[in-house]
Amino acid sequence: VHNGIEYADMQLIAEAYDILRTIGKQKPNNLGSIFSEWNKGVLQSFLVEITADIFSRKDPETGGFLVDYILDKAGQKGTGRWTVESALDLGVAIPTISAAVDSRALSSIKDERVEASGQLDSYGEQVEIETDSLISLTHDALYCAKILSYAQGMALLAKASSEWHWSLRLGDIAAIWKGGCIIRARFLEEIRRAYADNPVLKNLLLAPAMRQEVSSKLRALREIVSLATKSGVPVPAFCAALSYYDQYRTKALPLNLTQAQRDYFGAHTYERIDKPGVFHTEWSNQENQ
């Protein structure tokens, strides 16, 4: 799960980078300063720190910025995939982590992407936004998406713990991660505190402090996803984080239709909102209508 969260953190940072370079036209030296600044606030973390370092590094051979010469074909050792497989087994949704794993898979078919890029247009529009606003919105969207991603990872741990009787203390896990690992970050202290206040918290988003943080940044996340969507910058992990929030907080999802369809073609039955029990309808019998 640690590595799944790490994949998501890295993918969210990559998408923030893409927004700033593609919509905001920021060059690596500016990006280095931006990430360095971000590392002083709520995003303070090992990954943001090294990202700032990376953008500042010059390529000794060409004199350009080294990051611009690195091939966008990301490898994986399979640990992110294991996290997704565990989540599938347990029936827990971790869409931001899945999006990160899928993004690495798509990055790896570089030759096919180069071929496709000559044939498939974006049909995106030029979006106009002041650079300072874009940087600030991207910062807030990244922080919000990061919380939503950790909420998914912790929900997976909580389910694994109850399913397999592990009695995990999630606050201690956050404290251990903070001690030293790739996802070490100031933010883990907030998570530790949330579980200290309520060890049986069902989802991180229901902790008052987390709810407050997410709610103050949610408009930024909506704005960034909308901007990227219009302009054609792919932001699968940002989107998945936002959809997770919107699905989690929605009392009535449209999957009543899904249940009706399943009952129609497979007699899988359905439940009702107004009384207990299991029901089946003879949908194709026109006489009953």
Next chain:
Amino acid sequence: VHNGIEYADMQLIAEAYDILRTIGKQKPNNLGSIFSEWNKGVLQSFLVEITADIFSRKDPETGGFLVDYILDKAGQKGTGRWTVESALDLGVAIPTISAAVDSRALSSIKDERVEASGQLDSYGEQVEIETDSLISLTHDALYCAKILSYAQGMALLAKASSEWHWSLRLGDIAAIWKGGCIIRARFLEEIRRAYADNPVLKNLLLAPAMRQEVSSKLRALREIVSLATKSGVPVPAFCAALSYYDQYRTKALPLNLTQAQRDYFGAHTYERIDKPGVFHTEWSNQENQ
């Protein structure tokens, strides 16, 4: 894979329903007419046909529309999950199908969602759009997302075929599905034709007819995702379809940064864009900067 595609089809239809009922304020009787109309065009399919039937069905007990009394808690027999697991094993990205599986998982924790709905606000905005435009944009977005979802499913079959030496004839598979199954649809004839023209097609999106269809509907998909994002209607499968397109058609993804990070913290090495070979940088050595 058939069932994975079926999950995605059903989830995309559910999201279109949610957009029309939540943003467009459409009631089941109108929705029945809309889907019935859609079933005469490019979306003609068994699932769209039964969706129209479902919306028209009255509940004999209450006199209301039956769909409004069905609980939004969708079951699954595990076949969609198997598709996602196969894709993970083969390293193929099928994000729209994953989003459909995740959506069923989130639908199943109804009690938790009801609790969360009282605590988590949407911070979405009221979006203003004429009903006829919304219906037409939703139709085009649904068709576009459907093509993008089938492209993912067929890419998975192609990879499985080459990896395990199955010599699958993908056009024949489309023709068999068209013959009779839950995803039977007019659109499968287009797929059959695409593989008849080019049996070794790498991705459905590269077939000229498919490219044309997607490109003519892509603006609608961007518009609908942006509208839903702003208003707080969760559209994970629509988002995942659009992100898939945007990642697939992008020559230079931001995962050059991911590779730099992996090389920084784990010495995983990277490739360069300007010459062959495998490289490593001593990132943390400040002297070299």
